[in-house]
Each structure stands twice: as structure tokens, then as C-alpha cells.
């Protein structure tokens with residue numbers, strides 16, 4: 290019997306998935322709304338459009354989780370990373386591409402593949418499909434389809450208005466910070482970053498004058514009202530932040546025995562305490578400005594950012610409880626989701642989920658179970674992240690904080706990352722061997 294798969298969305302996840310399936314003999318129908326209609330961020334007729342930056346982030350395999358993720362994908366045979374490598378432009382340690390050339394090459398590869406039929410159409414309902422289906426319509430999924438997804442998943446698509454940055458625990462200057470919960474109520478899951486009056490005033494001045502990311506019209510709509518960026522809150526009055534995210538009340542600094550003048554709380558993000566969230570610091574500042582301005586808080590002067598604060602319209606499924614770690618619906622294992630809509634965040638992460646979905650569908654066709662990955666690899670860590678219940682589920686980038694820890698006798702961050710990366714690549718090579726024999 291002919292193996293066929295329908296994919297909705299010819300973006301990064303959809304194209305990666307389509308090419309991998311087609312190269313393994315599967316017939317793919319790829320539905321893409323362009324060029325009939327464009328979402329507010331898409332402009333080009335090409336598939337796999339990079340809507341904003343041309344950077345696929347770091348290429349450092351042993352020191353950066355996104356670099357490691359790309360290498361994992363290269364080993365498994367990712368078409369999009371291969372094209373990114375072929376279209377790269379000089380950008381130091383990063384893999385930046387010529388965006389037009391990248392999208393054009395992906396489009397040509399997809400359209401010249403005799404196993405793929407590209408259909409220009411706005412899909413409005415999941416009910417129109419049977420058989421294996423992949424939904425890869427991204428953070429700007431059109432409204433009618435979003436309603437249909439809601440009907441199938443029983444879950445509202447969440448708006449991700451503004452997110453606070455996440456930093457590495459190792460990079461917090463504990464000489465300037467102290468551990469403790471407000472009014473001593475809690476389990477010590479917070480690190481507090483105090484500021485004196487002078488430090489607070491300097492911070493406020495720089496925050497108010499810092500450069501912000503350009504807003505598109507669609508990003509100014511009222512849906513963002515509920516989650517105010519820290520710089521907007523700061524503009525409402527000199528002391529507004531001291532009654533908001535920098536409230537010192539109930540936080541006694543053990544060094545002084547008193548509440549500080551202002552204090553930022555960092556909340557633990559993960560079980561192992563490798564990542565901390567700058568609570569209430571959702572922001573629209575440019576990334577470099579976040580590092581500069583937030584670095585004026587003494588405890589954050591050397592902060593290393595796992596995820597910068599971002600602000601834009603972003604629909605995604607609250608995946609835990611809805612999707613399995615193989616990205617299929619728990620209640621219908623023939624319907625898969627891929628890309629940013631699943632709660633992975635970023636270009637490469639979206640491609641990676643498309644690749645995993647293709648692999649898992651091919652395993653289904655071979656009557657084998659989906660890949661069961663632990664958090665040793667970035668691919669596994671991302672897929673487990675989207676399937677693991679969490680009270681405050683938000684999209685996640687590739688980062689070392691979600692990778693399985695390695696206990697080190699002596700603190701050596703660089704060595705730890707190298708060992709984590711080496712371990713991951715060994716596992717991915719084994720997976721590749723298994724897949725070569727199986728699909």
C-alpha cells in the first residue's frame with residue numbers, strides 16, 4: 290500500500306518533515322497558504338521563510354546547545370541544516386545564512402522532489418484529512434485553522450505575549466545575591482538580587498532609554514495588554530517597579546539583616562536548578578540591551594542568557610497532556626504537530642521537531658514504536674519538554690539547562706558542556722545506526 294502523509298504548513302518544520310519523508314519513499318501532500326494569503330510576518334513566496342533574523346544561532350557544537358542540536362540534526366540527515374550550511378554567510382561562531390538563497394534552495398528541493406505535491410491552499414479544518422497528518426502551521430496559524438485545532442486538542446491556543454529571560458544558575462554572582470523566599474514562605478526556590486538606591490536609579494534610567502525591538506502593527510494589538518513589559522511598567526513612575534517586580538518587602542538580606550531598597554527575584558526554572566527566570570522582567574528590549582541593562586543589577590553582571598525576553602504574537606498548544614513526546618496527539622497517534630506550535634521555540638528547534646516527526650512516522654510505517662529519547666540529546670530534551678506537565682508551560686529554546694545533568698567534582702562549566710555534547714553525539718550516532726537498519 291502506498292504510504293502517504295499530509296502536511297499543513299510549508300515553513301521550517303513542514304519542509305524538513307516533508308523532505309525527510311519523501312526521501313524515504315513516502316508520498317507527501319504539502320499544503321501552504323502562500324502565495325494566496327500571507328500571515329502578518331511572512332512576505333516571500335518561498336517556502337521555509339526566515340521571518341526575522343537570518344541567524345540559526347551558534348555553530349559551536351561543544352559550548353552551545355543550539356550548535357549541538359544542529360550537529361545532532363546533521364548526523365540524522367536534516368535537509369534544512371544541510372542547505373543552511375551551503376548558504377551560510379560569515380557570522381563568527383554563528384550559522385547565519387543568506388535568507389533568500391536559503392528559502393529558494395529549500396523551495397527548489399521540495400518542488401523538484403517527485404514524492405512531494407505542494408498545494409497552495411489555506412487549510413481551515415483538520416476534519417478534511419484522514420491518514421497521517423502533520424500540522425506545522427507555526428506561531429501565526431490562521432484563525433479558522435486555530436479554531437479547528439482547538440476543537441481537536443480541546444485546548445485553547447495560548448498567546449505568548451511577552452516572556453521573561455532565563456539565565457544560567459552558574460552565572461549568577463552569589464556574592465551579590467542571596468537565596469530565600471518572600472516572608473520565608475517557600476522551599477528556597479528563589480535567588481534574590483538586591484540593589485541599593487543608587488544602583489536602582491541608574492538601572493531605571495538605563496532601562497527607560499534602552500533600545501527596544503521594532504514592533505510590527507499586528508504586535509501592538511490589545512492581546513498583549515495583560516502582560517506588561519518591564520520597561521513599560523517602569524515608565525509609569527519612579528517607584529512603580531519597587532511595588533512590582535523589584536518589590537523588596539519580605540526579603541531580608543542576610544548580609545544586612547534588612548530589606549534592600551529594590552530586589553529582583555529569580556525563580557528556579559527546572560528541577561536541577563540549572564536555570565533561573567527573571568520574574569516579571571518580560572521585555573521588548575533588544576537582546577544586547579537586555580544583557581547591558583539587566584547586567585546593571587550587581588548579581589547579574591555576568592549573567593549568561595539561556596533565553597532572552599521576547600514579545601510577539603505567538604500561538605502554541607499547551608502541549609503537555611495533549612501531545613506525546615513523539616509529537617503525536619495522545620488521543621490520535623496519526624495526527625502529529627511540528628514546529629513552534631508545539632512549544633519548541635526558534636528556527637532550528639522548529640526544524641528539529643519536523644525531523645523527529647518524520648522519523649516517528651517512518652517508524653510507524655515500519656511497525657516500530659516511536660523513538661524513546663531521554664534528555665541526553667537536545668532533540669530528546671526538547672521532545673520531553675513539550676510532553677512534561679508544568680504549571681507555567683512556555684515555549685523553550687535548545688539550552689543546556691534542559692539536558693541531563695553531569696555531576697562534576699570540580700566546577701568547570703566549559704568541560705561540563707563538552708562532556709554533555711560528546712555524550713549526546715554518541716547517542717545520536719547509535720540512533721542513526723538503528724534508523725538506517727529500520728526505516
Ligand SMILES: Cc1cc2nc3c(=O)[nH]c(=O)nc-3n(C[C@H](O)[C@H](O)[C@H](O)COP(=O)(O)OP(=O)(O)OC[C@H]3O[C@@H](n4cnc5c(N)ncnc54)[C@H](O)[C@@H]3O)c2cc1C
Nearest residue numbers: 298300301302322341342412426427431628629635636639
Ligand atoms: C515575528 C516572529 C519573528 C521570529 N523571529 C525569530 C528569529 O529571529 N529567530 C528564531 O530562531 N525564531 C524566530 N521566531 C520563532 C520561530 O522560530 C519561527 O516562527 C519559525 O519560523 C517557526 O517555524 P514553524 O515551521 O513552526 O512555522 P513557520 O516557519 O511560520 O511555518 C508555518 C507555515 O504555515 C503556513 N500557514 C499558516 N497557516 C496556514 C494555514 N491555515 N494553511 C496552510 N498554511 C498555513 C505559513 O504561511 C508558514 O509558511 C519568530 C517568530 C515570529 C512570529
